[in-house]
Amino acid sequence: MDDIDRSIINALQEGFPICERPYAAAAERLDIDEAELLRRIGALREQNTISRFGPLFHAERLGGALTLAAMRIPPQEMDRIAALVNGHPEVAHNYERDHVFNMWFVLATESEAELLAAIKAIEMETGYPVYNMPKLEEYYLNLRFAV
Amino acid sequence: MSSATIVPLPDATDRALIVATQAGLPLTPRPYHALAEQIGISAEEVMERLIRMQECGIIRRIGLVPNHYALGYTSNGMTVWDVPDDRIHILGPQLGALSFVSHCYRRPRYLPDWPYNLFAMVHGRSREETDAKVEEIARLLGKDDRGHAVLYSTRILKKTGLRLGTRGD
Numbered sequence: 001m002d003d004i005d006r007s008i009i010n011a012l013q014e015g016f017p018i019c020e021r022p023y024a025a026a027a028e029r030l031d032i033d034e035a036e037l038l039r040r041i042g043a044l045r046e047q048n049t050i051s052r053f054g055p056l057f058h059a060e061r062l063g064g065a066l067t068l069a070a071m072r073i074p075p076q077e078m079d080r081i082a083a084l085v086n087g088h089p090e091v092a093h094n095y096e097r098d099h100v101f102n103m104w105f106v107l108a109t110e111s112e113a114e115l116l117a118a119i120k121a122i123e124m125e126t127g128y129p130v131y132n133m134p135k136l137e138e139y140y141l142n143l144r145f146a147v
Numbered sequence: 148m149s150s151a152t153i154v155p156l157p158d159a160t161d162r163a164l165i166v167a168t169q170a171g172l173p174l175t176p177r178p179y180h181a182l183a184e185q186i187g188i189s190a191e192e193v194m195e196r197l198i199r200m201q202e203c204g205i206i207r208r209i210g211l212v213p214n215h216y217a218l219g220y221t222s223n224g225m226t227v228w229d230v231p232d233d234r235i236h237i238l239g240p241q242l243g244a245l246s247f248v249s250h251c252y253r254r255p256r257y258l259p260d261w262p263y264n265l266f267a268m269v270h271g272r273s274r275e276e277t278d279a280k281v282e283e284i285a286r287l288l289g290k291d292d293r294g295h296a297v298l299y300s301t302r303i304l305k306k307t308g309l310r311l312g313t314r315g316d
């Protein structure tokens with residue numbers, strides 16, 4: 001990653017134009033040409049230096065239901081319970097964390113009712129309570145990092 | 148939650164556009180034309196729809212998200228804080244304004260087991276750096292910090308992504 005890559009990452013985190021030739025427009029501001037910008041974004045994507053380039057969606061506004069849920073699982077039970085929880089297709093990602101509340105997963109469904117049904121099903125199957133922690137308010141979401 | 152915000156839901160064509168951009172914007176000189184061809188509408192309509200979805204907040208922005216692990220931010224702590232409910236609307240935005248906080252949300256407490264109502268993701272290049280940033284938040288909150296914890300992830304148990312836009316109408 002060189003200085004031009006860094007300036008691309010910093011500039012494009014702020015946004016990208018919607019017009020006929022957006023790469024040409026963005027490239028002009030970076031003092032490079034369209035072909036070079038396309039080539040460099042492709043390379044950054046290949047190298048996994050960027051995790052996404054494109055529209056960033058507001059998940060809650062796509063019409064489905066989404067929540068963060070937590071569980072307290074005895075460490076010796078973790079693998080067994082994780083397999084049960086992960087078996088639900090509504091579980092998008094699941095992390096083990098170093099706290100008594102040691103299992104944290106995101107549930108995504110089409111409706112609020114399905115969300116609550118999935119939580120109930122997980123509680124029944126595992127025998128442990130699921131703490132539903134939906135976002136009540138968003139104060140900030142920023143995935144920008146100066147490089 | 149979806150019920151908390153009233154915005155028009157994406158229609159079937161919007162959803163087709165969302166699905167078409169799941170993997171990202173096409174890397175071709177006229178990306179919106181490429182999307183138009185893919186879903187069978189005009190490029191003008193693609194651009195109008197993207198602008199409208201951006202205006203109503205379905206799209207936060209069109210842009211780039213760096214992989215913070217690849218950039219060296221490998222110590223990512225989920226910090227959770229017990230702050231007074233009647234002050235959270237002031238404190239939440241203050242935490243969110245810190246450069247090292249990427250997400251900041253209010254979530255419900257479950258007393259007595261879970262007293263924390265304010266969540267902030269803190270990113271650092273080392274555990275020491277992240278811990279120092281947590282201390283900085285504690286100083287900023289002062290007496291409003293009635294207790295906090297930092298939860299580091301120790302293992303990814305599942306990672307499938309959100310399958311955005313694949314839901315039917």
